[in-house]
Amino acid sequence: MARTDPVFNLRMPLDMKDELAERAKRNGRSLNAEILQILEDSIAAEKTGFPAGDARELRRVIQMQNELIDGQKEMVSKLAETFSLAISKISNLSDQEREIEKATENKKTT
Template identity: 45%
Template sequence: MARTDPQINLRIPADLKDALDAEAAKNKRSLTAEVVARLEASLGPATAAWAKAFPYAAAAATGDDRVIQAAAEKLAHANEIARVRQAVLDLKTQLVSLDSQAMQAHHELRRLHKEIDDFDRKKDVAATTDLLKQRVELERHLRAIDSQHKQVRLALRDAERLEASLAGRS
């Protein structure tokens, strides 16, 4: 409470004042702070700071259906933006995972090429055939990763556009 806040003179029964004094002492507050806390609890805080910190609750406290509807729409919009942002993060995480899988597959493919060359020089047809089969499977796996990567990139582009659109309407 600031000294510039308005003052009021109030007559109350002595037993009510004694009860307020006891509650103020119990709550480690001044009598004025206790009375203000109890009034705010029953009437709702009326400060601009409270309304700024809790705009949706402040809107509901007005009782004006238009204000409440506008606040509800803003809240729904903010939730939609948060949902889309989470989707963007999830898609970016998928891309990182796919990139990691592709790097591992390329590393394995290089290793297979070296082994194929070694067994080919040794004229080990059976081992070379097995390695060639592994290479075909690994190349198929790489194509699948590449296809997933393209799909996720397209979904990410769409999600980022939606996010920009929603943020523009804020």
Template identity: 35%
Template sequence: MARTDPQVNVRMPADLKGRLEDAASESGRSVTGEIVHRLESTFPKTLDWLRHNRAEEVHTLRVAVDQQVQRVSALKATGLLQQHDLLELGRRRLLLQTLESDAHMLEMMDDVRPDELIDFAEVGATPPISMEAHRNAKKAGT
């Protein structure tokens, strides 16, 4: 947040302020950042917001994967590599792959035809696993 953002003064019970401070500390945010994060999470998410947020998550996770790769390499070189280090790298890479796939789908959302979106929106219908599966089923006539 920039210093040019408007300021808002809020009164709150001391115990709530303490819980906010604890949560901010745990998440690595400032108290203001924690309040903004929690308020933002209560508003409906627009497609643009989702795209931006997912892109930030992908970037953050890429950095975490790179750091874990460096850690694993260093531990391997010293003969101190343990299974939990590899497991953590595997988890991070798997999560990164999932987030990148989500980010790609969000970017492709503008290319989805209105009739396809209506098919996805039908109440009671089981949505296809992916847009590709949906298009293939339509071509096959199922």
């Protein structure tokens, strides 16, 4: 904030000031910066019709969904690998079965 910004004195209940100070500490901001952030979030929510708290919650949900999707992609990849291996083994068994049938037919003809 520049020194040319207007100064505004604000009265508030002591318990609210304490809560704001704790919140500011958690967020790594000064009390003044925290109050400004709350006001900015409120104004932005009013303009967009989308509360900032809801946006944060949606980002958290989206992150969780992305993690689930990544896990599912990994699972699908492993299943595809297992399926490919199973098909390969079945193909080998079919080849062996044909060889046995040929050998059996050759013995019958001799």
